[in-house]
Amino acid sequence: MLLKNNSRVEKSYAFIFIAFIFLSSIFCNTSKVNLLFHIALILFIGTLIFSHESRKRFINDRAFLKGLIFPFLFLIYFSLSNLWSNNPGNISSTLKHALYLLTFICLYRQLDKFGYKKYVMGAVFIGMTFLSILTLIMVDKTHLTTNRLGVAFPWAPDNVIDLAGYMAIGMFCGIIFIRETGKNWLYLLMPVLLTSLLLTQSRGPLIAFISVFILLFIINPRYTTKNILYGLGIITVVIAVIFMTKFYDIFIGRMESLYQQSFIRFGIWQHALEMAKQKPIWGWGYNQSLTFVNSIGQNITTTHTIYLASLLKGGIVGLALLAMLIGYGLLQAPKHMKENHKTEVSIFIFCLIYYMSQGMFIIGNPQEFWFLFWFPLAVILSTPIQKTIS
Secondary structure, eight states: TTTOOOHHHHHHHHHHHHHHHHHHHHSTOOHHHHHHHHHHHHHHHHHHHHHHHHHHHHHOOOOHHHHHHHHHHHHHHHHHHHSSOOGGGGGGHHHHHHHHHHHHHHHHHHHHHHHHHHHHHHHHHHHHHHHHHHHHEEEEEEEHHTTTSSSSSTTTTTHHHHHHHHHHHHHHHHHHHHHHHOOOOGGGHHHHHHHHHHHOOOOOOHHHHHHHHHHHHHHHHHOOOHHHHHHHHHHHHHHHHTTTEEEEEEHHHHHTTTHHHHHHHHHHHHHHHHHHHHHTTTTOOOTOOOOOOTTTOOOOOOOSHHHHHHHHHHHHHHHHHHHHHHHHHTTTTHHHTTTHHHHHHHHHHHHHTTTTSSSOOOOOOSSHHHHIHHHHHHHHHHHOOTTOOO
C-alpha cells in the first residue's frame, strides 16, 4: 500500500498530525490524543522506508536536514547523560522521546512542504481558543486571585505559567492563520486568549509576549490600516474589561511583587550554579534536580530557567549544545523575515524569553513543552519553501 499509494498515506499522516495538534492543544498529555501522534509517526517513517519518491524528497531537503543535526545532537547527548545520572536505566525512555521529538520536527516540515502550514497554525489557534473558553467557564470565579486559572479545566497544563504560555502561542499562531487565510474576522477571538493570559497573572509569559509583540510590530512594518484598527480594538476591549473589574488591583499587585520575587529567583539560580560548578564539564546527568529550600521556605526542585537546567544536567557540553541549537535557529530568522514571516520568528523568540524563567526540562512524551519549545523550534527550522525542493 505504501509503495503504490504513498501520496494518499502522506495525506493521511498529515491530517492525523493536524488532529493531534488540535486535540493536544485542548487535552494536554492525554494518552488517547497522543496515540494520534504515534500513528502519524509510524506512517511517516513507513513512507520513508517503503516509498522511494517520499524518501528522495525528504533527503533532497538538505537545508532542513542540516538544521536537524542540532536538535539531534542535543537530544542524543542528554539521553546519553542518563548513563552518569542516578538512574542509568532511564536512557531507553529518553532515547524513545528523542525519536518522538525529532519526528515531530520532521512532521511539521513535511506539512509545511505539502502546503498545510495554515492548517497546523489554525489547529493550534482554534484548539487553544477552545482551551481558553473551557478554562474560563470552569474556573471558580470566587477564588480567581488564588487559583489564577490553575484549578479549572482538568486537561489544561498543570502549571498555570505553562497555560499562559499556551495562550501566547495560540495568539501568534492565530496571527499566522489569519495572514495565510485572509479571514480577518478571526481577530475577534484574540481577546479571549489575551484575557486568559492576563488572568493567569503569570508575569514571565506576559513580559515575553509584550516584548515580542512590540518587536513584531516595529520591525519592517507592513501593516494596513485595517490591521492596526483590529489590534487597537483588541487592546481596548481587554483594557476596558480590566479597568471595569477588580482584576486591575490584583494585576497591579502581581506586577509590584515582581521586584521581590526576582530576588527569590536569583537565590535559586545561585544555588543551581553552585551545584553545576561541582561537575562543570559533563554535568550531573539527565535526572538531576535541585533539593533546595529558598528564602521563603519553599522546596525547590527545578532551576526556573532552561539554560541553567542544561548546565546542571549536561555541564558545559550540554549548555553549548543548547546554545548551538538556539543559535542555528536564530540564523534562520532572516530567511523568514525575507518572506515577511515575522510572526514565525516571534514565536521562537518568545520561546527563548519564556524559558529564561522556566526550568522544567524539555525531553519527554507530548506535554506542555512540545508546544512551548519544540513547536517554535520546528517553525523556525522550517524555512520558507523554495521551488527547488521537489
